[in-house]
Amino acid sequence: MKKILIIEDETQIRNNLQLILEQSGYETITAADGQIGAETAKNQLPDLILCDVMLPGLDGYGVLSSLREDKITAMIPIIFLTAKADRLDQRYGMELGADDYLTKPFETNELLRAIATRLERRETFNQQYIEQGKHKKTLEKEVHTTQQKLDETAKISSLQAELLSKITEDLRNPLSNINMAIYMLKQAQSEEDSARYLMVLQEECAREIQILNEIENLQKLLTPENTKLLQRWKLIS
Template structure:
């Protein structure tokens, strides 16, 4: 049985609506003002909310604004019941996240149709979320074991060889084996850190208090030295210093050094990883309306529009066709970091031609 919260300060209207809904098999909760309605919404978590606009203590706009701030209530379908139906009123409600408007007086048929439409839409969204969760589980089950086992097997295999052949291995050969063990260890360490970081960022995105703490600690950072040093380091590790092209203006970003460095590290690493040696990787920055735009382009295999739309943490596209190392976490981490700071990550790509990743970040405060 679906549970509907009715927030209406006129007793007769509220009682009529509740009786109507109960007759149709719905469970109803009643609130005579916005403040009481908000409390019931947060404690009862109804399947849908019907709410008047003009009410004492807290109006309908205030109720909706509070609900959309908190993760537990931000996706509950919300329908305004109001005598106010001007374009300005409609726009204000829709901007706050209202799902629909019903103008008083309305018929039983109109009310039930609006409710059915919103509940069906919510069901479709929930099914899509479950589908994405299943896909995420599948991606984790395929990507994580492979990404962990590959460097781990390298460490175990090479160290076992050294233990067995310690007395016969030449110095130069032993040094090369130790270097390979070290590289595998570094890869395993970075992968583990990225998985933990991504999990932390996802939790932060659903916790307003943790998000506020993150944002309160951010400071204005002069980005040029960080971008330059990080990009050059990545080029050196990929043995592609000649391919790196830098066009840095010297911008100020309102984000910590550690976070801007992580963003640059991941998108530049991704560009080198998925483009062939001898092709350029271009890194540039610019300022537009107090937003800093960091751009990284490469001429690798690229991504389709569908792949860009489905960008996810544990997705490494076309793994069967390409064997580049990587769990696919890099772009997801950069994207989430940008979003947590009020920015965004955009991708423009033509498969097998060019890919441009643009990260938009807040400028000087």
Template sequence: MTKILVIEDEKGVQDNVIDILQLEGFKVISADNGLLGVLMARAEQPNLIICDIMMPELDGYGVLEQLRQDPTTATIPFIFLTAKAETVDLRQGMESGADDYLTKPFTPLELRKAVAVRLQKQAVMMEKYNQERERALKYQREVQERQTLIETQEDFLRKIIVDLRDPLSNINIAIQLLATSEDEAVRERYLNILREECSREIMMLNQMSQLQDLISPKNLKLLSQFKLI
């Protein structure tokens, strides 16, 4: 349920605003002065704040300044309530970050429209924020997957390089023995070793050529799922 904080020291005005908003289905909380209003805004985190300007303890400008300096309340939509005589001073509040104002006396329709506009704009802003956040998280996941892919490819390459050394070593030994042996049976055995090790070498090279296709992001997830990497 949408929660609205009303900060107003005039009891009649406060009750009137609360009644109108509650009839619209909002949850309404209230504060009788600016200091209490700041504390309630921080504790309750309302979706919207409606605040009088001229109040004891702390006026509306002071409330707005403190809330805008606090990261937990800085983005809460803020509507000033002002008497006609105070409208000339509203520039100070608008420049400080107020979103709108209502001039006393106001009608229920004016209050409902002002609240609806501010909440709608806040909803649009939150939707854009969530879209940007999701886009950033998606990019972060893609970067992490790419990094994992690169690391996995490097691990595979290191393993294949190590595996290539054994048949090469065996081929080198078989060539040397073949060159010094005159026994036909022994030479045939060394030739068989050469054939086997060459076949292994070719298989390893084929694996290297297929590595790029094998270690795709999709296959990487499958390999990780079955603990093959």
């Protein structure tokens, strides 16, 4: 049940408005002046406010300004009730943030239509706000997931760079020995020397093949899932 605050200093009008709204299915609360009305709005947080413009003490414009300055009550729809049909007064109220004006005397159906329209607009706004909040949370979750994937990719890239540097270093040693063995083989003076240098070449070629096989195995090993496992066992940082 929607709750409506009626701020009206004339008792008969206030009672009539309360009766009409309650018969139409609304919950009502009332205030007889602007100051009490503003305080009631902040305490009760109604779904909509009907507010007379000409009030003792704090007038309707003062009530409107007070509520619009408070972020908790800033979005509550306010419909002004006024005996003045001056367009300048209406323009002033709309500039302050009033949602609608009803000029006294007004028809009951006119009042109920204005209330229903403003409540419907507020409901639509609230729904959009909720949907935007859900969308924001979804985006934040996607961003977090993407960042995790980027972090994992960065770690894998870093590991691959370290391993590549280490493998490159490991490959250089056999290549150095191979180059040296080739040179010595060319200079060999006997079959015995040739056989010895040929054996060196075979051994170093075998080392190269072993290192290349290790590279292939490491490429298969470095997946995001395996990286997490290796980190868990503190095998990598």
